[in-house]
Amino acid sequence: MTKKTTSTGNKSQTTKSASKPARKRRATAPKRSPKKPNQRHWLKTLWGISWKVSLAVFAILVFVGIYLDSVVKQRFEGQLFSLPTVVYARILNLAPGDTISIKEVRNELDVLNYRKVSQPRYPGEYSSSSTKIELIRRPFEFADGPEPDRHIMLHFDQSGLKRVQSLEKRGDLGYLRIEPKMLGMLEQGKDEQRLFLRREQFPETMVDALLATEDRDFYQHDGVSPLAIARALVANVKAGRTVQGGSTLTQQLAKNIFLSSERTLWRKLREAYIALIIDYRYSKDRILEGYLNEVYLGQSGGEAIHGFGLASRLYFGQPIQELRIDQLAMLVGMVKGPSYYNPIRYPERARDRRDLVLRLMMQQGILTSDQFENAASRPLDIQKNPRIASRQPSYFQQLEIELKEKVGGAFQSDSGFRVFTSLDPVSQQELENAIASKIPELAKVAGQSLEGAAIAVDRHTGEIRAMVGGKRTGYDGFNRALNASRQIGSLAKPAIYLTALQQPEKYNLATTLQDKPISLKGSQGTVWSPRNYDRKFRGEVPLYLALAKSYNVPTVQLGMQLGIPSVVDTLEKLGVDRSEIKPVPSMLLGSFTLTPFQVAQMYQTLTNSGRRAPLSALRSVIDLDGNVLFQSLPHVSQAVDQQAAWLTTYAMKRGVLEGTGRHLNQKFGWAALAGKTGTSNDTRDSWFVGVDGREVTTVWLGRDDNKSIKLTGSSGALRVYSEYLQHRIPEKLTLPWPKGVSTVGFAQSSHGSLELSCQSAFKLPVWDVNNQFKKRCENDPVGWLKKMFTW
Numbered sequence: 181m182t183k184k185t186t187s188t189g190n191k192s193q194t195t196k197s198a199s200k201p202a203r204k205r206r207a208t209a210p211k212r213s214p215k216k217p218n219q220r221h222w223l224k225t226l227w228g229i230s231w232k233v234s235l236a237v238f239a240i241l242v243f244v245g246i247y248l249d250s251v252v253k254q255r256f257e258g259q260l261f262s263l264p265t266v267v268y269a270r271i272l273n274l275a276p277g278d279t280i281s282i283k284e285v286r287n288e289l290d291v292l293n294y295r296k297v298s299q300p301r302y303p304g305e306y307s308s309s310s311t312k313i314e315l316i317r318r319p320f321e322f323a324d325g326p327e328p329d330r331h332i333m334l335h336f337d338q339s340g341l342k343r344v345q346s347l348e349k350r351g352d353l354g355y356l357r358i359e360p361k362m363l364g365m366l367e368q369g370k371d372e373q374r375l376f377l378r379r380e381q382f383p384e385t386m387v388d389a390l391l392a393t394e395d396r397d398f399y400q401h402d403g404v405s406p407l408a409i410a411r412a413l414v415a416n417v418k419a420g421r422t423v424q425g426g427s428t429l430t431q432q433l434a435k436n437i438f439l440s441s442e443r444t445l446w447r448k449l450r451e452a453y454i455a456l457i458i459d460y461r462y463s464k465d466r467i468l469e470g471y472l473n474e475v476y477l478g479q480s481g482g483e484a485i486h487g488f489g490l491a492s493r494l495y496f497g498q499p500i501q502e503l504r505i506d507q508l509a510m511l512v513g514m515v516k517g518p519s520y521y522n523p524i525r526y527p528e529r530a531r532d533r534r535d536l537v538l539r540l541m542m543q544q545g546i547l548t549s550d551q552f553e554n555a556a557s558r559p560l561d562i563q564k565n566p567r568i569a570s571r572q573p574s575y576f577q578q579l580e581i582e583l584k585e586k587v588g589g590a591f592q593s594d595s596g597f598r599v600f601t602s603l604d605p606v607s608q609q610e611l612e613n614a615i616a617s618k619i620p621e622l623a624k625v626a627g628q629s630l631e632g633a634a635i636a637v638d639r640h641t642g643e644i645r646a647m648v649g650g651k652r653t654g655y656d657g658f659n660r661a662l663n664a665s666r667q668i669g670s671l672a673k674p675a676i677y678l679t680a681l682q683q684p685e686k687y688n689l690a691t692t693l694q695d696k697p698i699s700l701k702g703s704q705g706t707v708w709s710p711r712n713y714d715r716k717f718r719g720e721v722p723l724y725l726a727l728a729k730s731y732n733v734p735t736v737q738l739g740m741q742l743g744i745p746s747v748v749d750t751l752e753k754l755g756v757d758r759s760e761i762k763p764v765p766s767m768l769l770g771s772f773t774l775t776p777f778q779v780a781q782m783y784q785t786l787t788n789s790g791r792r793a794p795l796s797a798l799r800s801v802i803d804l805d806g807n808v809l810f811q812s813l814p815h816v817s818q819a820v821d822q823q824a825a826w827l828t829t830y831a832m833k834r835g836v837l838e839g840t841g842r843h844l845n846q847k848f849g850w851a852a853l854a855g856k857t858g859t860s861n862d863t864r865d866s867w868f869v870g871v872d873g874r875e876v877t878t879v880w881l882g883r884d885d886n887k888s889i890k891l892t893g894s895s896g897a898l899r900v901y902s903e904y905l906q907h908r909i910p911e912k913l914t915l916p917w918p919k920g921v922s923t924v925g926f927a928q929s930s931h932g933s934l935e936l937s938c939q940s941a942f943k944l945p946v947w948d949v950n951n952q953f954k955k956r957c958e959n960d961p962v963g964w965l966k967k968m969f970t971w
Contacts, residue, residue: 263596320359379469403459573656574649602643614904626889633660642793671858672770689724693734728839739768755781790825857893866896873911
């Protein structure tokens with residue numbers, strides 16, 4: 181039998197030979213639904229559609245994958261996250277022969293949070309005896325390269341550091357650098373902060389604790405762990421609530437860097453997809469490094485703390501490499517919920533979570549049972565006032581000014597730069613403490629509105645060692661050290677005497693000055709009659725004593741002899757902007773205004789034998805790759821005659837010995853300090869500048885409303901400086917003897933003036949131009965020159 185099938189449109193016809201059997205079969209066959217052909221058609225259609233949809237979905241996934249891959253690659257191979265600028269204090273350099281005392285070094289180690297132990301075994305530990313300090317110096321990446329930890333013995337005698345001994349190499353070292361204190365992050369108000377560390381810088385014990393708690397299959401899965409998801413599902417079903425998550429560390433990193441925290445299926449799918457890409461492209465250690473630096477671990481001052489490195493500084497005040505097992509376990513425990521397990525607000529929760537992490541470590545063989553018991557028995561030991569570092573807002577303001585001036589556009593605040601400064605952490609801490617402790621005491625006289633500011637600078641280099649902008653030392657507000665321009669009173673006087681002593685043919689320290697009433701008429705008919713503070717007149721006084729006791733009238737007499745323009749010239753050479761000075765007679769007694777910063781510059785030049793070094797806080801700027809973007813270079817110039825500056829500083833030392841600064845001599849006579857008090861009209865401002873062998877320290881006290889504080893320089897600012905020296909041990913002030921200066925004997929006449937007496941026990945240094953004093957003493961070796969010595 182032949183069968184032929186044709187098809188036309190949607191109809192199908194079958195033709196075959198007519199036969200009864202066939203018709204019979206057709207007649208007796210059961211009825212079928214007439215829709216069957218349509219069902220087949222729809223199946224084919226649905227198959228075609230599903231295939232096309234699948235192809236489209238596959239194409240979309242490929243496209244999304246390519247896009248996400250490019251995003252991941254760009255981020256991971258560039259800067260993975262925003263990194264703040266980390267600011268460090270100055271580096272302490274130690275070498276045999278340094279005059280630094282054993283107490284000063286101990287103070288330095290304490291400020292750097294070195295732990296005092298009986299026998300140092302780990303970096304960041306030290307022990308001390310009366311003549312030796314044994315320490316293990318922490319490893320640190322200095323500007324010129326990294327240095328490992330070093331086991332050192334420092335030997336001291338009465339004169340200072342005698343020997344630097346390496347206990348590893350069993351030999352002596354020519355010098356040792358102590359790592360600088362981390363001061364904090366330059367930027368404030370950022371959404372997040374972190375301290376970037378390389379993978380190898382994290383303790384392996386902490387990494388083991390993290391994997392045991394958060395992702396035990398990290399090194400086995402491909403970024404997403406079906407086993408972890410299943411394990412979490414079972415745990416959650418049993419608990420009837422969400423008690424365990426199934427996300428891997430890679431997924432958490434993907435979410436933190438690329439996604440939001442919204443709880444949607446689409447976000448979860450993207451998270452898994454990105455995690456697979458990350459795991460395919462990068463090594464496990466690279467992924468782990470990213471996670472360890474990215475994970476959120478709490479808040480500090482309104483800023484999110486990211487990464488274990490910064491969290492270690494916040495909660496324990498130590499580098500993470502120095503934390504104990506229990507401290508590391510606490511940080512790992514916080515990963516699950518930094519707010520819920522916050523050790524500051526919820527110490528019991530934090531401790532329970534820490535102990536759970538320790539137990540998991542014991543169960544997985546990371547800890548022995550004894551180690552577990554020892555760690556779990558410890559208190560949390562977090563800082564009493566948790567903070568990343570004791571940020572110095574006033575100092576940072578100066579730093580930002582210098583970064584803008586000296587580095588400019590090359591400086592990028594979010595690129596992980598390291599900024600090294602000249603701040604001395606011991607000086608800063610003790611200056612803050614002196615301000616904070618003495619102002620409340622002095623406010624009993626001056627009133628509760630009493631304010632203060634201070635700045636300490638290196639006498640030789642001009643580097644700023646410490647700066648305090650107000651009595652609220654940690655407050656980031658008005659910086660009086662930089663911006664409070666106030667009348668300086670008697671602080672102007674040394675510039676007048678310096679002007680005179682630069683004319684050795686006319687003036688010397690023994691020159692007689694007249695302390696008699698004087699009246700000066702102004703251009704508009706006004707009369708100015710200056711008086712001494714005690715309202716007394718002494719007739720004749722030697723020049724050195726007039727400065728030491730800060731007499732007003734002899735100073736004005738001298739200034740008018742010299743001429744106001746000459747004094748203004750001297751002030752400008754010392755570093756004062758000429759535009760700050762109104763050239764009228766009252767400027768001789770400090771009627772013009774300067775900031776503590778400007779005063780510090782003036783006295784740095786004066787007390788450094790006339791060598792001016794511009795004040796600065798910035799030492800160097802290093803980028804993330806170790807490239808030096810800026811390096812400060814010493815710039816010291818001779819501004820005024822060395823001999824005249826030396827003699828003026830000598831007179832300021834006499835001011836501490838027998839003048840307005842003699843309060844210091846009672847406690848620190850051995851240090852041979854120099855100093856100058858300053859008091860403005862109606863005791864609105866109290867000033868003191870103190871000078872030891874290391875620093876020039878300027879202290880100002882006053883009120884922001886410029887009302888009287890009823891404190892002189894001696895009764896106010898000097899007491900703050902004295903408090904500072906109680907804890908910041910001064911260095912003896914020794915001045916290199918300048919060429920042409922020699923000592924000559926003098927005796928006091930009945931009028932109070934000094935007469936040359938070559939054999940007298942009372943001697944003063946003089947700038948002996950052309951050996952005039954020497955010749956006179958040779959001509960009259962034993963007798964008196966019965967006349968007042970003048971040129």
